[in-house]
Amino acid sequence: MMGFSAVGVQALERDENILLGAPGYRDFSGTVIRQWTDNREEQLELEKLLEVVDSRLPTFNSYLGYAITTGFFDANLEYVVIGAPRHRHFDGKVLIHPLSDFSERKRNRFQGYLIEVNGKPEAKGEYFGASLLALDINNDKFDDLIVGAPLYSTNRDRDIGRIYGTEFIKEELITGHKSGGRFGSAMSSSDINLDGYRDAIIGAPYESNSDGSMGAVYIYMGSELGLNLKFRRIGA
Template identity: 30%
Template sequence: MGSAPARAAARARRRCCGCVRMLVPVLATLIHLCAAFNLDPETRAVFSGPRGSYFGYSVEFFSNSSSVLIGAPKANTSQPNITEGGAVFLCPWRQSNCSIINFDEQGRLSKKNWINIEFKSHQWFGATVRSHGNNTLACAPRYYWRTERDLPFADVTGTCFLSVDGLKTFVEFAPCRTERHGPAGQGYCQGGFSADFTKDGRVVLGGPGSFYWQGQLISATTEEIVKAYYPSYFLLSVAGQIQTRQAQGNYDDSYLGEKFTWGDQKFQLQTHLFRALEFAIFDLKLFISSLGCNVFQMGSYFGYAVAATDINSDGLDDLVVGAPLFMSRGSDGHLEELGKVYVYLQRGPLLLEPSQPHLLGPQAFGRFGSSLAPLGDLNQDGFNGTSFSDVQIFASDSFHADEWPFCFRLSYRLSLWRRRRAGFGFHLYWSR
């Protein structure tokens, strides 16, 4: 069966690679806004990183300096004795050169007898990158540490680093690195597998491996995180931190916190219960499950990507959910893996209504819906648009807002340029 850390590493690799195992993203492409449909594929900025580093695995705008933050979770850095620890690059918008941000310059921590306490090699730092104003958060969901009980195995708790002053000072935030070790506690949490800032700047982390992979969400303000940080202490508690607790055993293997997104104040946070094939709404105090399990196709990875945006301009944020492994029978009767995107319109507080028809991917093995991003009103028709990986642009129709409207395939116009760029569209982001 293998050891506990081996099984944890296998789970981590499966989830980090997700449904794009063959992907080796080496490029992050950002399209300038312009006239017409406001997306011009001929006028673009292209940033490249080290070969094999997965440069472009995560992308984020850094508005403080008109730059782009790009994660490369398999990059090598100057950290001593660390192999492929991962990095985050700062790429000025008008320049082609990128530089590594030194979130963490320390090597692994060891005891006096040279027993490693933490393991930063292959930790996938930069797999998650988020920014809010002057604040930046970068996470390593495959970070391991050896518990203080001197047990013969390590816990893949994950860790994050937070900068609150425009990339000048950095503090560590590792809320799953606690005494609750092993799979029954937070030992396989993988904190930072997903992360975001709320609209008011609060940090939220997803830890899908906590409590026998029930998963959890953890949140604290940036002020609370900075105040609690003390470099000489390995186990730190953040005063004011809130988090979801362990549920009943029937929620094991639910992966709560693997993906989530923010909406408005009435519909504040959506996340998914991955294996349960249902999604939940969580506002840091309230947890509500909805939609029956018979709605979704088993194995379609419903909830692999989620986004919130006001699609029909009624003042309420709606929910868009990707299922990139959705299968449908083609004209020859054979099953094809196309991917599908579901839309749920918010009719009132915590009241979601499926919108028909849902959008089916146009190409076999395209894994349509692997990533989603709200784009705002690109064509100035009064309705917000949403982009889907491959890349697809969804633009609402002023007269038929409840129906699926016009779709513009950016990938077609970029087909010659992207022919050798495997994984184009793996990560999408919009400037808030």
């Protein structure tokens, strides 16, 4: 696991700072560090926040910081979203924290949210939070959140993968299309058809194609009503 104990598994470059995920920090509890261009550094010890909101189990081996993104889910308030795909013995969680309260000295002002999968035994080990995507699907000027769980499996399909379209909290599922494809391993967005709505691009890197190659992406178009579940598939 060399490299996971250091900073840089995932990074977000911003105007004057960079957010760096370090899931191997402190027995793989994980953390996120904000590095400024003037060499200032802030570290939010997020595992302590996780213990506050979920004290049932210790946070070591949570891999917090495995995935990070930011989004405007409320008016004029930007949040940092952090995935912890191994939290609570592989249940997986996602922490949403106001970016303005990032530094450790402001932890007492924590007003974040925690998203987890509830009530589905097959969800354990699906790596919920391994990928994250914030995008404005319906052009209402607020970001929506998609959470990837690429190792989701059923009795019939191993590592088929799935994504959760949360609309910040509400869960809606899209399951992968081929066994072993790990749908949801990577995600991005763009307004592909230039209609003013952001479209979700979901990767399935281990999905097999008819010519024997591996890998595919699925494109779901955004609309006023949300994601159109009729997708376009592009194979490798």
